Amino acid sequence: MTEYGRERERRRRQRSLLWLGYLVVMGVVLALRVGPWVALAGVGAIAMVIYAVLTLFVWRDRRAELRRRAAGEPPSWSAQLPVVVARQFGGVTPGRHGREEVGELFGRLRYLGDRLRWEPSEALRAKGTEPVTWDRSWRPTVVPLWGPGSQGCLTLTNADGAEVDVWVRNPRDLSRTLGLG
Numbered sequence: 696m697t698e699y700g701r702e703r704e705r706r707r708r709q710r711s712l713l714w715l716g717y718l719v720v721m722g723v724v725l726a727l728r729v730g731p732w733v734a735l736a737g738v739g740a741i742a743m744v745i746y747a748v749l750t751l752f753v754w755r756d757r758r759a760e761l762r763r764r765a766a767g768e769p770p771s772w773s774a775q776l777p778v779v780v781a782r783q784f785g786g787v788t789p790g791r792h793g794r795e796e797v798g799e800l801f802g803r804l805r806y807l808g809d810r811l812r813w814e815p816s817e818a819l820r821a822k823g824t825e826p827v828t829w830d831r832s833w834r835p836t837v838v839p840l841w842g843p844g845s846q847g848c849l850t851l852t853n854a855d856g857a858e859v860d861v862w863v864r865n866p867r868d869l870s871r872t873l874g875l876g
Contacts, residue, residue: 696838696848699777700860704840704848718742753845756864770806770872774849775799775862776813776827783859784827800824804849804863806872811835811851813861829859837863837870 696704718738726734756773764770778798802815809831815824833851840846847866851859863869 696850697858697860699779700848708841771803772869773864774802774804774813776802777860780859781827799862804861835873835875837866837875839866
């Protein structure tokens with residue numbers, strides 16, 4: 696994982712822990728007003744709803760991928776390409792991304808046998824963002840990330856040591872498809 700990737704993961708973990716701390720404080724305040732059992736039930740219900748919503752999004756993405764594969768399309772995964780990488784490979788970064796160094800562009804990562812190809816979302820494609828392709832000279836490494844949503848970091852390294860991070864959903868399936876594990 697690149698330095699940018701480690702920094703992004705640190706920010707994501709801090710945000711998750713901040714929300715967890717908020718839930719704990721909210722539960723304590725609620726417990727002082729209505730009693731500990733009602734507060735525990737309320738905080739538990741909120742946590743379950745958040746988990747259910749995240750699971751629904753991941754489930755919908757996996758179902759859509761199964762339909763795509765059944766229709767004969769190549770394997771693909773939801774992926775976010777860092778703005779820095781898009782610029783490095785000559786991609787157009789629309790809107791506020793044209794000026795910033797942080798952030799990601801949404802799209803899909805497709806496995807086309809001898810290469811990986813990131814394709815931008817419909818909205819980004821309409822604004823002129825081009826696909827980015829990596830051939831076999833780039834060595835892949837997949838790292839599953841801590842937290843909800845089955846997320847992972849695909850790090851591609853070329854022969855001269857340059858690294859690129861792509862954030863993906865369902866890293867286990869990506870690892871199996873690439874033959875990494």
